[in-house]
Amino acid sequence: MLDDVRYVEVEGGVHVESDLDACTLTGPHSHAWLSRLAPLLTGERTVDELTGGLPDAHRRMVERLVGVLAERRFVVDGRDGEPHTLSADELAVYAPEIAFIRYGFDSAEARFERLRRARVALVGDGPVMHALVEAGLGSGWREVFVVGDPDADVAVARGRRDAAQVVRVCSELPETVDVVLQVYGGERPSGLLELGRVCGEREVAFGQVWVGADEAWLTPVSTASAVSSWTRLDGLRRGADDWLTGAVPGVLAAQLVLSCFEYLTQMARPAERLTMTRVDLRSLDTRRHRVSEFTLRGGTASDAGEPLDAEELLKRAAGFVDARTGVLREVGEGDLVQVPLAVCRARVSDPLGVLGTDAAAPVIGWGRDRASARLRAVLGGLAAYQASLARPRPPTLVGVGAGLSREAAVTAGLVARCEELLRRVDRDDLPVVSAFDDPEVLRLVALLDAAGEAVRLRDLTPVLGVPAYASGAAAPACASTPERAMRRALEHRLLAWQARTNDQPCYADPVTLWHDGEDAEVFVRALTDAGHAPRVVLLDRDVEVARLLPHVVRVVCDE
Secondary structure: OOOOOEEEEEOOEEEEEOOOOEEEEEOOOHHHHHHHHHHHOOOOOOHHHHHOOOOHHHHHHHHHHHHHHHHOOOOOOHHHOOOOOOOHHHHHHOHHHHHHHHOOOOOHHHHHHHHHHOEEEEEOOOHHHHHHHHHHHHHOOOEEEEEOOOOOHHHHHHHOOOOOOEEEEEOOOOOOOOEEEEEEOOOOOHHHHHHHHHHHHHOOEEEEEEEOOOEEEEOOOEOOOOHHHHHHOOOOOOOOOOOOOOOHHHHHHHHHHHHHHHHHOOOOOOOOOEEEEEEEOOOOOEEEEEEOOOOEOOOOOOOOOOOOOHHHHHHHHHHHEOOOOOOEEEEEOOOOOOOOOEEEEEEEOOOOOOOHHHHHOOEEEEEOOHHHHHHHHHHHHHHHHHHHHOOOOOOOOOOEEEOOOHHHHHHHHHHHHHHHHHHOOOHHHOOEEOOOOOHHHHHHHHHHHHOOOOOOEEEOHHHHOOOEEEEOOOOOEEOOOHHHHHHHHHHHHHHHHHHHHOOOHHHOOOOOOEOOOOOHHHHHHHHHHOOOOEEEEEOOOEHHHHHHOOOEEEEEEOO
């Protein structure tokens, strides 16, 4: 029976609880039987030995009772324990740590012995480093190497719990260690990435903490690469005040030491995804952030991929959105006005630091409803992200397209190229036409009339030979049919009015990076006939994002 199990007689039975679970065993004699049985559940006897002299009815009752206790992990099977060579002194001194392991795992002594045998190297300096030395020794580390901080004597004295613990101060990382823990306070993550590279080459587990003035970021101890974590993170927030005082260093050290403890004792569950932990040093609030693998492809994939389902894409894309570590920093409406058109904003991360001031510009999706706007913002955001990684990087996003299918993505790029050419035309010389008797066209005209906007449509079809229209000073629009083209032109006009009226210029004239899919050949012929023969370049350099959305392209045209 585990040390933290307690029980008390209640009406109709006995209530049993531990730090992790609780239940009530019913039966008039349950408390009496458990009281007699508990002192014997030491792991020194089998159930058969305990019940050998009992009548069959009593034997079955004891077996059921032990079975229930085992299911709730109030007792564990001592036969399943792996052998260990911990001394009596170690078992006594570290009884709390061993009991902590036993709460959820078998072979607690053998697991703790793995920690005792591990050679742990600590890299860094400062108050968090000193707290790490103290907390690590307190957790049971026996052989410790301190790299780069010769002033850890006080922390060693405070943390040491047994005479076998040895701490060596050295100037370089030893060649043979089992775990490396790093405390880092640099402006950029280069030092974190470099040590992570060294540990990766040596196949050594490591954990890191990047400490700023008012926040810190930690990676769990593992053999996984740190490149994704530190590349995805958008840097540290640098405050004016230094909050690294009082209990704060100890809190950070405790998190890293616990992660190391779980790794060495094999308590850590395999992670489905990479994570990082942020600690707000002002309040000590802790939050875990998901991180997507950051692997750049050398070439491009040839597989066009299957068409995607919109709901499934949005569900999966949610795992790529995080304000600090996400591929997309934000996807949402925020303060954007949602009538008459729904508008959604996506902000793109910049892991390579190539966007400069463009990194702050949002990608906009819009539509009749919020679901459509959100889908288009996600498509556009992922397309803009992949474009930022392309080599060479496109000077603008014109011609970049994404869709639920490869055809839709290509069409988006082709349409954007056609509309770019239409913008260069003096539309005052082109004929004015009446609105079509089309339900959606008439709905958009009515909305513009209600807003006080005079609807005057110019026919731009003669420019490229594809149906194209423009209304007022809003962006022109083209499509494979006249009705679709006019709808898009009126939508552009309505969106511009909405942005102007609500003083939200970010979506007054946004780049369209998505398309629902039309006959791409119409636009190919139009561009070719105009002397701008198009070719398609696949944008899939980020492997993980390409798995999420394989349909991202850039249409490049001859000039």
